[in-house]
Amino acid sequence: MIASLHGTVVHVEDDALVIDVGGVGYAVAASPGLTRAAVVGTDIFVHTMMIVREDSLSLFAFDDRDELKAFSLLLGVSGVGPKSALGVLSHLTVPQIAQAIEADDDAAFRRVSGIGPKTAKLIVVQLAGKLVAPTTVTGQSVTAKTDVSAQVIAALVGLGWSERVADEAVSRVVNFDAAATSSTVSSLLRTTLAQLGPARKEMADG
Template identity: 80%
Template sequence: MIASLRGTVVHVADDALVIDVGGVGYSVSATPALTRVVSQGSEVFVHTMMIVREDSMSLFGFESRDELAAFSLLLGVSGVGPKSALGVLSHLTVPQIAQAIDADDDAAFRRVSGIGPKTAKLIVVQLAGKLVATASAAGQNLQPKTDISAQVIAALVGLGWSERVADEAVARVVSSGSAPTSATVSSLLRTTLAELGPARKEMGDG
C-alpha cells in the first residue's frame, strides 16, 4: 500500500494532483484546501490512502495525518464512500468535524453534496466518542483515539486516575508532540505518566 508520496507537482486540478515520484506520475484525489496551496513544479509531501476496488485503484492525499485519520474514520460509516468522505473534508476542517460530532450537529454534514439526512445522522452517531477535539498552541486540533491511546487510558485508570483525567492527559501529550511519532503503548504511557507526575504529587500531598 502507498502510505505517502513526496515528489514534484506536474498537474493541479480543483480536486486532484499529479505528483511525479522518480519519473512515475501518481494521480491523487485531494481537497481544494490542498490543491489551492500547491503549484505546478513545486515539491509536495502528502499522506495517502489507497482504495482498491475490483475495477479501479485510487489514491487520496492529505496534508496532515489528522485529515487522513478523519478520512479513514468517515469511510467506516455506513453509506460513506471515498468521494463522500473527501467531500466532507473539502467542506469542513478536521476541528469542525469534531465539533459537529460533539454537538450532535448532523446539519453540518447534510450541507455536503452527496450526504443525505440519514447518512449525516449516521456520521454523528457512529463517530461519537471516536474523535477528541483538543486545544493546541496552533488552535483547535483533532487527535484520533488510536488503539494505543485507548490502551494507555485503560492502564492509567487501572493505576488510579479517573478516565477523564487520563483521557485529557493522553490527548495533551499526543497533541503537543511530546510522544514519538512511532509511539508504543509503553512509550506513550511513560510520557503520559511524566505529564501526570505533578498532579499525582499534589494528590499525595493532600
C-alpha cells in the same frame, strides 16, 4: 500499500493532483484546500490512502495524518464512500468535524453534497468519541473565529495562502496561546507568518 508521496507537482485540477516521484506520475484525488495550496513545479509531501476496488485502484492525498484519520473514519460509516468523505474534508476542517460530532450537529454534514439526513446522523452517531474536539476556554472553542482572526485569515489569503491553510495556521497560533485571540491584527498576523514562513520555505526547498 502506498502510505505517502514526496515529489514534484506536475499537474493541478480542482480535486486532483499529479505528483512526479522518481519519474513516475501518481494521480491522486485531493481536497480543494490541498489543490489550491499546490503549485506546479514545487515539491510536495502528502499522506495517502490507497483504495482498491474490483474495477479501480485510487489514491487519496491529505495534508496530515489527522485528515487521513478523519477520512478513514468517515469511510467506516455506512453510506459514506471516498467521494463523500473527501467532500466532508473539503467543507470542514478536522477540528470542525470533531466539534460537530461532539455537539451532535448533523446539519454540518447535511450541507455536503451527496450526504443526506440519514447518513449525516450516522456520521455523528458512529464517530462519537473517535475524534477529539479542541479544548475550550471559558466555554468557547479556542478555535472560534474572532474578528481579528478573520481579518488575519483574509490577509493571508491575499498574500497567497489558501483559506484552509490560513485558517489552520491561525487556529494553531490561537490554540498555543489563547491570549492571541485578543491580539491586534498586525500582532497576530506577524505571529502566524512566522509559523508559516519556515513551512513554505521547506516546501519550496524540498
